Amino acid sequence: MLGTRVLGNTLFGSVIGNSSVLGGKGAGKDKKKGQAALLLTSLVDSFAILVIFLMMNATTSYNVKLDPQINLPAASAGHPIEKAATLTIKGGRYFLEKVELGAAELAAAIYQITNQKVDESAPAHIQGRTKSLIVVADRNMEFSDLNNLIKIASSAGITDFKFAVLPKK
Amino acid sequence: MAGVSVGKTSKKKLEFELNLVPFIDILATCICFLLMTTVWIHLKGVGVRQSVGTDSPSDKKDPASIQAMFSPTNGLVFSLKNVKNKPTNLDGIGFNAGSAGYDWERVEQYLAAVKAEIPGLEMGMVIPKATSKYEDIVQVMGLLKKQKFNEVGISPY
Numbered sequence: 001m002l003g004t005r006v007l008g009n010t011l012f013g014s015v016i017g018n019s020s021v022l023g024g025k026g027a028g029k030d031k032k033k034g035q036a037a038l039l040l041t042s043l044v045d046s047f048a049i050l051v052i053f054l055m056m057n058a059t060t061s062y063n064v065k066l067d068p069q070i071n072l073p074a075a076s077a078g079h080p081i082e083k084a085a086t087l088t089i090k091g092g093r094y095f096l097e098k099v100e101l102g103a104a105e106l107a108a109a110i111y112q113i114t115n116q117k118v119d120e121s122a123p124a125h126i127q128g129r130t131k132s133l134i135v136v137a138d139r140n141m142e143f144s145d146l147n148n149l150i151k152i153a154s155s156a157g158i159t160d161f162k163f164a165v166l167p168k169k
Numbered sequence: 170m171a172g173v174s175v176g177k178t179s180k181k182k183l184e185f186e187l188n189l190v191p192f193i194d195i196l197a198t199c200i201c202f203l204l205m206t207t208v209w210i211h212l213k214g215v216g217v218r219q220s221v222g223t224d225s226p227s228d229k230k231d232p233a234s235i236q237a238m239f240s241p242t243n244g245l246v247f248s249l250k251n252v253k254n255k256p257t258n259l260d261g262i263g264f265n266a267g268s269a270g271y272d273w274e275r276v277e278q279y280l281a282a283v284k285a286e287i288p289g290l291e292m293g294m295v296i297p298k299a300t301s302k303y304e305d306i307v308q309v310m311g312l313l314k315k316q317k318f319n320e321v322g323i324s325p326y
Contacts, residue, residue: 040189047196054203064212073304075311076277078213134214139304143239143297146306147325154219161323162214163307 064134064164073139075165081134084162085113087153089137089145103152111156132160215310217321234292235283235318237309239301245271245309247279252287259283266305273308280316293318299326 064086066072087110088095095101096109110133133153137146153161233252240246244265249255262279264271283290293313297306306323313321 040193044189044193044196047193047200051196051199051203054200054207057207057209058203066212072212073307075213075215075307076273077311077315078215081212081214132216137303139302139307141303142299143301143303143306144299146303146323147297147299150219150323150325159219161217161219163217163310164212165215165307165311167211167213168311 064136066136066164070136070138071140072136072164072166074168075163076168078165078167081162081164082132084132084134085110086134086136087149089135089141089149092145094149103148106149107152107156110153110158131158132162133158134162134164136164215307215314215321217310217323219322232292233287233290234294235280235290235313236294236296237313238296239298239305241298241300245276245305247283249283249287249290252290256286259286271305271308273312276309277312277315280312280318284316284318291318292320292322294322294324296324 064081067088067090070088070090086097088098093100094103094106096106096113099109101109135146135149150161231251234250236248236250238246238248240263244263246261246263247259249260259279259282264276264279293310295306295309295313310321310323
């Protein structure tokens, strides 16, 4: 009976089968050696579930790299963000693709980066851009900073603004 | 009886052992890769279309719209512009900001009521003040989008 059980086969099969308990040459000398075999089936199951969960969590939308000092606002509705130039507003300063620019040079830089044709020689991070601007700003920012940006970007021909938000549940 | 054997029969025991260790290695590699590349926070974007120069986001002249104006005294005031037969009970509605901010659930209910009363109303305009909080502006735009006001814009000062 012990030999037909799974537990018996994996844990005690080799010990009971090989050791001599009563008499024999090895009586008193052989110590019971406990051999433990690890059940790998459950480990494989948990790993497979974890892989499936992480694969389902993958997204194909454009990943915006955030500044850890910026707390994004939450909004009830939103759409996935497409690949576009990212402008970060932090402390009244403007960072276009992580490069700080003044108000005077911001319009030219936005125009250049959004109207650049798809070119193989162009850097990878600006290829395939749409004529829109992703705005990343802290939730406690005042509208005065955004107001300047809207005017400057509009002068550069930007009509679509995408304000990065956290989805609100 | 387990079986009837006639004569000498040799039963071959077929024992098949599957080595799971390489399979676990592959799964562990996949997990490590996915953990490093997965995105835990899914960002969304609230889209706004602005007009440039003489362009207008809508082809209609004086299109009907709902305006959300941030006022330092009255809070957030919604008004209907160029709407035919506009319901008076939905025009000029204000929401004051309490200690915890605006009551966004009430704002959402109001917008849903406006959309139900005027289904053809598509345009929404947000008119903030210089000191208006960015979070409140984005919240209003998000609620307008949620209630299917598809043409949402911000009016700079």
